Amino acid sequence: MNNFLSPEKKRIFIFFLFCTSLVVISFIAFIWYISYKGLGEISSFLGLAFTLIVAIVGIFLFLSTIILVFTMISGKQSKLSIKLRGLVTKLLFPIVLKIAKLFKIDKDKVIRSFIAVNNELVLESVREKGVNNLLILLPHCIQLENCELKISHNILNCKKCGRCDIGDLAKLSEMYNLNIKVATGGTIARRIVKDTRPDLIIAVACERDMLSGIQDTYPLPVIGLINERPYGPCINTRVSVAFIEKTLEMINYRRQHERT
Ligand code: SF4
Structure with missing residues (x-):
């Protein structure tokens, strides 16, 4: 993997x-x-x-x-x-x-190791079944702290100025018709999952939020990507859009949903 x-x-x-x-x-x-x-x-x-x-x-x-x-x-x-x-x-x-x-x-080291194991188990199971209803769940701290645009309801409200990763994620959403949601907290994240009823979640979060997310949403499969925190926790965090694209490839989602 x-x-x-x-x-x-x-x-x-x-x-x-x-x-x-x-x-x-x-x-x-x-x-x-x-x-x-x-x-x-x-x-x-x-x-x-x-x-x-x-x-x-x-x-x-x-x-x-x-x-x-x-x-x-x-x-x-x-x-x-x-x-x-x-x-x-x-x-x-x-x-x-x-x-x-x-x-x-x-x-955090033990949680990351658990996430590695979890990702492997989930990846194998979704590869067999295929994914129809994918949800990508992001934490709100991925958005630049002083950006005033409201993207928590619709990521496509982003003007793609390039100052945070939301811009590239919005482009990705348009390209593959992805359901990307931004959660401002654990309760909102749980509500999004309940409303969406996905058959796979690709979640971006810090170690502890990821662990509670995986536990709360079980038996739903979650592939976890740990966010980068160059400015410390919960502020202007980053995620590699290339990693998300690569994950889409690994679950065979890219080929099926790419817009022509
Ligand atoms: S890319 Fe620019 S417009 Fe979009 S959320 Fe980030 S800072 Fe705001």
């Missing part, structure tokens, strides 16, 4: 995902250990049923991690691995972040 879709090495996330599985399985085993005796004293059937449930959860978690890691390394998707994306995104990732913190690993 191209480097711009993998802003950080996937192995950081894979390593912490393994650690998380071990911690969760150990925790489950601990709960079993302290509960089994008590339950066994009440009823041997209860003790056995509890052991069975604990064993199933533990094996499921272990196998899920193995399948996901195999998918990440080989790039070969299965329907199961697509479903498991939800398990990682919603349930395991918060624990992954906590464990990485114990190792004093920068949170």
Whole structure:
């Protein structure tokens, strides 16, 4: 996969995902250990049923991690691995972040590694299915801070003066008939997604907004591009329009929707 879709090495996330599985399985085993005796004293059937449930959860978690890691390394998707994306995104990732913190690993670095893995899983699944309703979601800070034009309702209101990336994105929107929306916050972004019901989102955001966006919109597939922040967070941020074009190419969108 191209480097711009993998802003950080996937192995950081894979390593912490393994650690998380071990911690969760150990925790489950601990709960079993302290509960089994008590339950066994009440009823041997209860003790056995509890052991069975604990064993199933533990094996499921272990196998899920193995399948996901195999998918990440080989790039070969299965329907199961697509479903498991939800398990990682919603349930395991918060624990992954906590464990990485114990190792004093920068949170943004782990999120970028997770985004690399997420992008790979999403890219493979949308390549198979194709994309009909694409939404490109941008943060408002991409627009030049002192530009007075209102582009949050319609990006084509931009006069394309070239002082920020909105101009080139507006041109791209015209060229490929793209649905590009600018969100002024998380609530607006969620509303746009709800109204649009896309089958793929290409989202531009900082690491933390991207993570919450991917978690909030699951099971919708999101390809995440991290914005550049040459002036610090939330002001005059940048995104490579070439990267967005390249992503359109990778999902075969460009060829299908280019205006003649
Ligand atoms: S390209 Fe120019 S007109 Fe368009 S949003 Fe940026 S600063 Fe405003």
